Amino acid sequence: MRIRLVVTDLDGTLLRDDLSVSPRTRAALDGVRKAGVRVVPVTARQPIGVRHIAEDAGFEDWAICSNGSLGVHLGTGEQLWETHLAVQAQQALVKALVTAVPGVLCASVRDGGDKFVAQEGYSSIATYDDHKRDVTTMGNHPVADVLAEPSLKLILRHPEIGAEDLRLRLDELGLGGFSVTSSGAPFLEVMSEGITKAWGVARLCSLLGIEPREVMAFGDALNDVEMLTWAGRGVAVANAHPGTRAVADEVTASNMDDGVAQALELLVEQQGH
Structure with missing residues (x-):
């Protein structure tokens, strides 16, 4: 079966550690x-964070952001979907977690x-790299307003x-009504129940x-597990x-060694182009 769609994580996968797209990867x-x-x-990025590297990567098509919660066209801004964590679910989650931790x-x-x-x-412990946005724009709100x-x-x-460790403490609470994952950053990311990159x-x-089976997927972090498992070819x-x-069909070289590029070059060769 020919691959018709390549889906790839960005940070730690397609991008080098300095968040650049290497010449080999672009080619x-x-x-x-x-x-x-x-x-x-x-x-896991939002569109604002994808647009920073879209020109370097040549991205002009669809993008799936926020760990699957948002589907948006990078060229036109058209949204295919936007899925939210409900107020009641997030309030219950934060109340229980803050009590425990x-x-x-x-x-x-x-x-x-x-x-x-x-x-x-929050902004006092955050950096630009955490969310690809200026910490001075994050605000300083009471928790009630956040939720x-x-x-x-x-x-x-x-x-x-x-x-x-925070994920373990959250799991111990046995709560439901949401999906939680980690992208390798120093925080947890919570979406509506059932929402993943996959x-x-x-x-x-x-x-x-x-x-x-026509999809080839690339990833590095725990929030990529479902996507690599779902795709016909998970790398x-x-x-x-x-x-x-552990869940990947194959392992390529690291992000610093242009691993995605190496696999894509082989894909083109295998598909006869």
Whole structure:
């Protein structure tokens, strides 16, 4: 079965550690597009963070953002879907987690990914690289205001507890009504129940008439696991989390060694272009 769609994570996968697109990677992306294969970024980033690198990568098609919660066209701005975590679910989650783990801070991503509403104190422990946005634009809001409107993605963070440990504490609470994952950043990312990168890719493929076996997916972090499992050909980069490598059909070189480019070059050769 020929590959018709390539979906790729960005940070830690397609991008080098300095967030650049290498010349080899750009050439490989152009090569698969020339061969008639669509390329779509699938990322925890919001559109504002994808547009920063879209020109370097040649992305002009659809993008799946916010871990699957948002499908948007990078050229026209058209939205295919926007799925939110309900107010009641996020309020219950934060109330229970803060009781169990005092000091947890949260932030709500809204309005197609353009608006970032951070709790008081959040911006003081955040950096630009965390969310690909200026920390001075995040605001300084009471937690009630952060949770008062539905979120494309809800961020949970503790100034002293890492994301994996915080996830364990959250799992111990046995709560439901949401999906939670981690992109390798120092915080947890919470979406509406059932929302993952795989969900977003599946929805896009249903609109494009593409089957799972016609999809090649690349990733490195735990939020890529479902996508690599769902795709007909799931590829982890060498620097991927062990859990991500474990579910991949194959492992390519690291992001710093142009692993995605190497796999795409081979794909074009295998498909006879």
